[in-house]
Ligand SMILES: Cc1cc2nc3c(=O)[nH]c(=O)nc-3n(C[C@H](O)[C@H](O)[C@H](O)COP(=O)(O)OP(=O)(O)OC[C@H]3O[C@@H](n4cnc5c(N)ncnc54)[C@H](O)[C@@H]3O)c2cc1C
């Protein structure tokens with residue numbers, strides 16, 4: 041994993057807002073030799089009275105909106121986010137990438153599946169700020185990738201979508217599945233797509249579509 | 260979701276400094292985000308431990324295996340050494356949740372995830388676990404609650420990997436600012452409600468961080484089997500699980516998702532004695548003894564039938580036999 045300290049994309053400023061004392065700080069830091077991250081003491085944040093301190097090995101970001109740079113679909117996008125915002129929310133509402141769908145918002149349905157450094161994950165249970173320093177690929181990026189052309193055609197040819205709301209997540213997951221296992225068996229396809237729910241129940245056509253490109257016919 | 264202060268630790272001492280100041284640790288945040296969205300949890304501050312290099316990866320060392328707290332369920336399920344020597348653990352990790360969750364869910368977060376009791380998860384019920392006056396499950400909907408070791412709180416422990424860690428005699432290693440940390444036997448890590456585990460499910464202190472899970476050196480003749488029974492095959496927690504592990508001399512049978520902690524089926528263990536080979540008859544007898552000490556609630560005695568099936572199948576699988 042990349043070292044965020046050197047990325048320069050998160051603001052370094054640190055105001056420590058929890059009550060504490062310098063003495064406690066020194067006591068706690070007896071083990072900190074070798075830590076490299078000395079933060080700039082630029083005082084921004086909610087609590088102007090808070091004692092500002094530099095803690096090796098800790099970057100304190102506060103709770104307010106901050107500018108970060110996210111790498112999404114190959115482009116660097118600078119965006120102001122609060123630490124509590126999910127990746128899904130930022131993709132949809134701040135970066136205009138509405139292909140990832142919010143359905144259950146609790147990690148069960150798979151409709152918000154995106155790739156994080158190539159691995160498929162649910163973006164509703166990830167903080168956007170945690171994506172700094174990683175490559176995010178949404179359905180928009182997956183669809184533009186020439187290696188997925190045959191996969192997407194297969195979804196159309198097999199008439200795999202009914203209402204279609206689950207399909208972006210399923211295509212992203214299928215793309216990752218074919219990266220992990222270029223020739224999955226029917227059972228491996230079912231297992232591999234077990235984190236995606238289709239409420240219209242077009243599973244058989246979805247499995248057929250993925251199966252049709254799995255035998256080396258992806259591109 | 261309530262706003263929180265956020266900090267990112269790049270090493271263990273940075274994380275401990277934050278914990279000392281009241282920050283709560285966050286690994287991948289899968290369980291935490293669920294709790295935050297439901298307002299079941301509303302911490303003022305979170306420290307991300309996800310970038311700490313010393314907590315990552317799985318190492319084979321001194322004959323044993325050390326699983327970093329940030330190793331994912333996917334890595335754990337796919338690790339060749341774990342698959343070979345601690346098969347039930349690999350299976351438990353590989354069958355948890357969904358592919359998308361397993362890709363990020365950490366083992367540290369998995370053993371520390373909060374229970375799935377629907378009263379606990381709903382902000383509308385201020386039950387015992389949240390410092391309230393009563394357990395709503397006793398008079399309420401308790402089909403999915405505990406049948407062993409329960410009361411006054413009746414949760415089932417949600418972790419897939421916890422029973423295997425207990426069965427294999429794993430140790431949980433921590434760091435803490437005061438005393439530097441400790442090594443805790445998995446069996447001593449999880450806490451029953453009657454032993455003080457009402458507001459929390461394990462012995463961790465607020466400023467203590469899990470750094471790794473250690474599996475002991477495998478011994479000759481070691482074998483294990485894992486079975487979980489689910490209402491849905493995916494995106495939900497198992498109803499019942501069972502790890503049957505033979506360490507060359509004796510069997511350890513640990514049940515999951517039926518008690519507030521991983522639960523030793525001591526009735527089955529004593530019936531098995533030193534029998535290394537499992538016949539269908541022995542498996543059936545051991546399974547029949549699995550309900551010793553059970554305390555089913557008003558709606559959930561059916562779970563004991565699943566326990567029986569899980570024990571029987573796990574034993575047969577451990578011994579390389581066919582299951583129906
Ligand atoms: C749809 C769905 C289905 C699921 N199904 C299953 C299932 O079948 N079986 C199963 O076992 N799990 C299941 N899970 C739960 C999932 O495995 C856990 O939520 C996940 O492992 C938590 O890991 P995390 O890194 O995201 O933890 P976080 O959410 O970051 O943390 C969880 C808790 O652990 C604490 N914590 C984390 N790391 C440490 C550490 N190193 N030291 C001290 N405290 C720490 C945090 O403070 C927090 O309280 C499911 C989850 C979802 C969303």
Ligand code: SF4
Pocket residue numbers: 374376377378379386387388389393394395396397404411412413414
């Ligand atoms: S079982 Fe535990 S968590 Fe659930 S309502 Fe009762 S006290 Fe609360």
